Amino acid sequence: MDTRLTPMDVQQVKFGVTFRGYSRREVDSLLDQIVMVMEQERAETKLLREQAAGLEVQVLELRKKESALNNTLVAAQGVVEEMRRNAQKEVELRLKEAELQAEQLTQEAWEQLRRMKQDIDEARKEKALFLDRWRSALKTIDRALTLAEAEPTTSESMERSPERIRIAQSP
Numbered sequence: 001m002d003t004r005l006t007p008m009d010v011q012q013v014k015f016g017v018t019f020r021g022y023s024r025r026e027v028d029s030l031l032d033q034i035v036m037v038m039e040q041e042r043a044e045t046k047l048l049r050e051q052a053a054g055l056e057v058q059v060l061e062l063r064k065k066e067s068a069l070n071n072t073l074v075a076a077q078g079v080v081e082e083m084r085r086n087a088q089k090e091v092e093l094r095l096k097e098a099e100l101q102a103e104q105l106t107q108e109a110w111e112q113l114r115r116m117k118q119d120i121d122e123a124r125k126e127k128a129l130f131l132d133r134w135r136s137a138l139k140t141i142d143r144a145l146t147l148a149e150a151e152p153t154t155s156e157s158m159e160r161s162p163e164r165i166r167i168a169q170s171p
Contacts, residue, residue: 007034007038013031
């Protein structure tokens with residue numbers, strides 16, 4: 001059973017008439033005021049309930065948006081973390097490539113240095129061989145000059161000693 005009074009219930013209330021009872025006008029006037037207040041309060045309650053329902057809908061929408069924003073934030077944090085890891089891997093990869101390239105360049109430089117030292121050693125050997133040949137040639141020329149100075153230079157003596165000229169010319 002509904003125990004709430006409505007403005008209609010108050011309007012329909014009829015009091016019994018007694019000889020010395022309440023003044024009907026005053027009671028009716030009071031009842032009319034009560035009805036008016038109740039109607040205003042019912043209208044205000046209805047309006048407040050509608051506003052509350054609207055606010056509940058807004059709260060639900062805001063909660064959905066908050067949840068979506070939280071999901072987006074979590075996803076963005078995941079993307080940022082993945083990007084950071086990828087960047088770190090890229091840095092490590094480039095660093096390893098640079099180290100390998102530096103090592104290769106160092107090895108090439110050492111190899112080039114080794115070849116240059118070999119070239120220098122070969123040039124020194126060639127120089128020594130060249131100088132030995134020149135010394136030998138100079139000695140041969142010196143012997144020939146010494147022999148030439150010691151003998152008279154006539155055509156007869158040259159014909160008689162062809163062996164000496166050949167000996168002087170040999171290395």
